[in-house]
Amino acid sequence: MSGRTTALTPPPEAGPPVRHPDAPAPGELIGAHYEYCFGCGGGVPHGLHVEARAGEGVSITAEFRVKEAHQGAPGLAHGGVLATALDETLGSLGWMLRVIAVTGRLETDYLLPVPVDAVLHLRAEVTAVHGRKIYCTATGRIGGPEGPVAVHAEALFIEVKVDHFIENGRPAEIQATLANPDQVKVARAFEVNP
Numbered sequence: 156m157s158g159r160t161t162a163l164t165p166p167p168e169a170g171p172p173v174r175h176p177d178a179p180a181p182g183e184l185i186g187a188h189y190e191y192c193f194g195c196g197g198g199v200p201h202g203l204h205v206e207a208r209a210g211e212g213v214s215i216t217a218e219f220r221v222k223e224a225h226q227g228a229p230g231l232a233h234g235g236v237l238a239t240a241l242d243e244t245l246g247s248l249g250w251m252l253r254v255i256a257v258t259g260r261l262e263t264d265y266l267l268p269v270p271v272d273a274v275l276h277l278r279a280e281v282t283a284v285h286g287r288k289i290y291c292t293a294t295g296r297i298g299g300p301e302g303p304v305a306v307h308a309e310a311l312f313i314e315v316k317v318d319h320f321i322e323n324g325r326p327a328e329i330q331a332t333l334a335n336p337d338q339v340k341v342a343r344a345f346e347v348n349p
């Protein structure tokens with residue numbers, strides 16, 4: 156990592172995030188970006204099935220119900236699973252900027268244990284953008300959308316092109332995805348609408 160600037164604090168020359176004119180309206184449900192995504196896909200039985208909605212400005216709200224398959228300690232959510240819920244919600248911010256971005260760095264603070272059956276009320280927002288770097292934060296609250304913060308994340312996402320996935324993904328899944336015209340249309344639309 157030598158030579159890379161990996162700080163989660165935006166540099167002074169970073170700009171404020173700009174909501175894309177074609178971003179989904181506040182409150183609109185954002186469907187799964189990929190059926191077999193562990194965070195949001197309906198095709199993963201033990202996945203998180205995070206349901207994200209567009210928020211105001213460049214923000215996202217989401218909900219994740221902790222299930223038995225998500226335990227770390229008895230009756231409590233695994234920390235890695237909670238990080239996944241935060242990561243997935245942060246990943247959905249790409250819909251508001253209309254760019255495809257992947258997690259470069261994710262720093263998570265665990266403030267409260269989260270029991271099985273609890274609903275984690277998530278909120279993510281972009282704080283700044285600098286070139287391909289998207290600085291963002293997320294919180295997960297329990298007991299309701301205004302309940303206490305159980306988990307908090309600071310993250311840096313990096314904008315990529317569709318080729319990032321085509322060049323790096325396992326060929327079987329890439330070919331199946333490329334054969335789905337709806338999936339290709341969404342991905343390419345993100346690329347040609349700066």
Ligand SMILES: CCCCCCCC(=O)SCCNC(=O)CCNC(=O)[C@H](O)C(C)(C)COP(=O)(O)OP(=O)(O)OC[C@H]1O[C@@H](n2cnc3c(N)ncnc32)[C@H](O)[C@@H]1OP(=O)(O)O
Nearest residue numbers: 159160161188242243246256257258259260288311313315
């Ligand atoms: C479709 C959406 C799916 C969403 C699912 C939920 C989110 C996810 O879990 S995504 C999956 C997990 N993430 C990944 O797999 C990413 C793996 N990493 C990579 O592929 C590459 O390292 C990648 C694409 C992030 C950067 O590589 P590359 O395109 O060559 O960019 P590179 O030139 O190295 O870096 C660009 C800038 O980002 C910064 N950067 C790159 N990686 C990091 C990092 N890990 N931490 C901090 N900063 C970073 C660099 O410092 C550089 O900044 P600057 O221009 O100021 O020097």
